[in-house]
Amino acid sequence: MTLHHDSPVPLYVQIKDLLQQQIESGAYAIGARLPSERELARRFGVSRMTARQALQSLAQEGLTSSRVGKGTFVSPPRINQELRTLTSFSEDMRERGMAPSSRVVRAEVIPTDREIGARLHLAPKTEIILLSRVRLADGQPLALETTHIPAHLCAGLLEGHDFSRESLYEVLRVHYGWNLVWADQMMQACMPSAAERSA
Amino acid sequence: MTLHHDSPVPLYVQIKDLLQQQIESGAYAIGARLPSERELARRFGVSRMTARQALQSLAQEGLTSSRVGKGTFVSPPRINQELRTLTSFSEDMRERGMAPSSRVVRAEVIPTDREIGARLHLAPKTEIILLSRVRLADGQPLALETTHIPAHLCAGLLEGHDFSRESLYEVLRVHYGWNLVWADQMMQACMPSAAERSA
DNA sequence: GGCATATAGTGGTCCATACCAAACTGACCA
DNA sequence: TGGTCAGTTTGGTATGGACCACTATATGCC
Numbered sequence: 479m480t481l482h483h484d485s486p487v488p489l490y491v492q493i494k495d496l497l498q499q500q501i502e503s504g505a506y507a508i509g510a511r512l513p514s515e516r517e518l519a520r521r522f523g524v525s526r527m528t529a530r531q532a533l534q535s536l537a538q539e540g541l542t543s544s545r546v547g548k549g550t551f552v553s554p555p556r557i558n559q560e561l562r563t564l565t566s567f568s569e570d571m572r573e574r575g576m577a578p579s580s581r582v583v584r585a586e587v588i589p590t591d592r593e594i595g596a597r598l599h600l601a602p603k604t605e606i607i608l609l610s611r612v613r614l615a616d617g618q619p620l621a622l623e624t625t626h627i628p629a630h631l632c633a634g635l636l637e638g639h640d641f642s643r644e645s646l647y648e649v650l651r652v653h654y655g656w657n658l659v660w661a662d663q664m665m666q667a668c669m670p671s672a673a674e675r676s677a
Numbered sequence: 678m679t680l681h682h683d684s685p686v687p688l689y690v691q692i693k694d695l696l697q698q699q700i701e702s703g704a705y706a707i708g709a710r711l712p713s714e715r716e717l718a719r720r721f722g723v724s725r726m727t728a729r730q731a732l733q734s735l736a737q738e739g740l741t742s743s744r745v746g747k748g749t750f751v752s753p754p755r756i757n758q759e760l761r762t763l764t765s766f767s768e769d770m771r772e773r774g775m776a777p778s779s780r781v782v783r784a785e786v787i788p789t790d791r792e793i794g795a796r797l798h799l800a801p802k803t804e805i806i807l808l809s810r811v812r813l814a815d816g817q818p819l820a821l822e823t824t825h826i827p828a829h830l831c832a833g834l835l836e837g838h839d840f841s842r843e844s845l846y847e848v849l850r851v852h853y854g855w856n857l858v859w860a861d862q863m864m865q866a867c868m869p870s871a872a873e874r875s876a
Numbered sequence: 877g878g879c880a881t882a883t884a885g886t887g888g889t890c891c892a893t894a895c896c897a898a899a900c901t902g903a904c905c906a
Numbered sequence: 907t908g909g910t911c912a913g914t915t916t917g918g919t920a921t922g923g924a925c926c927a928c929t930a931t932a933t934g935c936c
Contacts, residue, residue, distance in 0.1 A: 488919060514886060525921045530887085538737070546887040547929035687889060713916060724891045729917080745917045746899030 481522055489524055493532035501541055501552055502599045512542060512550045539596040585609050585636050587629050594626050605629035609641060680721055688723055692731035700740060700751055701798050711741060711749045738795040754797045784808050784835050786828050797827065804828035808840060 481492050500506050513521065518529035533550050536542045544550040589603040600606070607627045627635070680691050699705050712720065717728035732749050735741045743749040788802040799805070806826045826834070 490919080516886080525923095527922085528920060531919085533887090544887060545929090546927065547885080549886060689889080715916080724893095726892090727890060730889090732917090743917060744899085745897070746915075748916065 481524070489522075490528050490531035490535065493518065493522055493524070493529060494535045497532065497536060498541060498596075501536075502601055506552050508552050508554050510552050511548075512552065514549055539592075541596055541599065582609070582641050585641065587636070590626075598626065598628065600628060607632065607635055609636075680723070688721075689727050689730035689734065692717065692721055692723070692728060693734045696731065696735060697740060697795075698800075700735075701800055705751050707751050707753050709751050710747075711735075711751065713748055738791075740795055740798065781808070781840050784840065786835065789825075797825065799827060806831065806834055808835075 481489050483489070485492070497506075497512065506512060512518075512533065515526050515530045515533060518524075518532065519526040522529065533542065533544065537544060537550070541553060542550050543553050586608055587605050588608050590598070590600055590606050592602065594600075594606065595602050595604060598606070605628075607629050609627070629635075680688055682688070684691070696705075696711065705711060711717075711732065714725050714729045714732060717723075717731065718725040721728065732741065732743065736743055736749070740752060741749050742752050785807055786804050787807050789797070789799055789805050791801065794801050794803060797805070804827075806828050808826070828834075
């Protein structure tokens with residue numbers, strides 16, 4: 479819980495890494511409130527600006543968000559707007575009575591980059607499944623959907639499934655026991671809390 | 678050149694907006710050095726931390742980059758890695774002797790969002806052309822390529838062209854007089870310097 | 877009970893100051 | 907000429923203090 483003042487790693491980075499690690503481990507659940515800037519400063523024996531810098535770098539990576547008068551809270555791991563706008567595309571399509579289909583553009587297991595890893599609250603280099611599909615309505619390509627899923631949560635997902643025909647969420651539900659309502663909630667379901675993991 | 682201390686807009690935002698405006702107008706060319714933190718602080722009569730915060734927010738949007746001992750410099754307007762990785766896809770494809778083709782997913786004129794606008798050094802809400810295509814090799818979809826071009830630089834681009842058959846860069850070269858070598862340089866060519874604009 | 881008021885806590889902004897390492901400048905000397 | 911060494915400038919880090927607007931809670935009054 480103490481910092482290394484003689485380390486070449488800046489103090490605010492040490493604090494940020496520590497908080498990020500606690501978020502990733504589930505010590506701070508989604509929506510939970512982190513210690514306030516002043517509390518962190520007191521706890522680590524640094525100035526408020528240093529503690530603030532740590533929280534700011536977390537917020538910059540999308541891990542947290544802050545509100546004046548309330549505090550800093552762990553953000554739900556949301557994938558970029560891309561996915562969200564595309565699920566609304568699917569909504570529109572269904573409402574218009576069009577026949578939805580898909581075309582797999584990319585499907586592979588890769589290590590997370592910093593961006594995606596931070597958004598999903600995963601340690602760097604964690605393997606994820608990348609599934610990228612073109613969405614078509616009545617054969618007309620409408621959008622590209624890119625989905626990132628931590629590999630350890632759905633091992634072997636890419637083998638034995640044709641995602642140009644099968645629904646990703648249907649496969650996850652049937653073969654992996656996930657019950658999902660909305661696509662953009664899937665990323666949260668992919669990141670179990672500490673309680674779920676120990677269960 | 679003076680700031681409004683009584684404005685609800687924070688001082689560092691005022692300075693940041695002013696610098697951004699000067700970058701977009703070409704007053705600071707690409708690669709040019711911005712005033713140092715201490716110089717800005719002196720010039721605007723603020724503390725160095727405030728001036729620093731302005732420069733940091735610029736860097737955060739990708740407009741500038743800083744190096745210790747040297748200064749802060751205007752970054753070349755680069756589009757996200759997406760485009761770069763995809764052009765390398767095309768490279769790979771050609772080397773393997775595959776037949777490249779395209780399928781237009783999206784093609785429209787939209788106002789820039791904050792992200793893209795900042796990367797291209799454009800004022801907010803500037804209209805850009807969004808062209809999104811699926812790249813195919815021997816009929817196999819390989820990647821999605823999304824291109825953003827300031828609309829005023831290629832007016833009417835989307836009318837009368839079938840980009841599932843025509844090469845975007847070929848059209849830009851023939852119809853708009855641009856001579857491009859590499860795709861990932863196009864974005865720089867789309868952003869003329871002040872000298873080119875007055876010419 | 878219901879409502880206004882005081883109080884404390886929070887993030888956001890801003891200040892003045894200080895030290896550090898990297899990078900450049902220029903004077904100096906071999 | 908060519909290299910060394912001190913001094914300057916630069917962004918990066920860190921301190922400690924201050925005020926603001928917003929939020930929630932507790933207090934007191936009607």
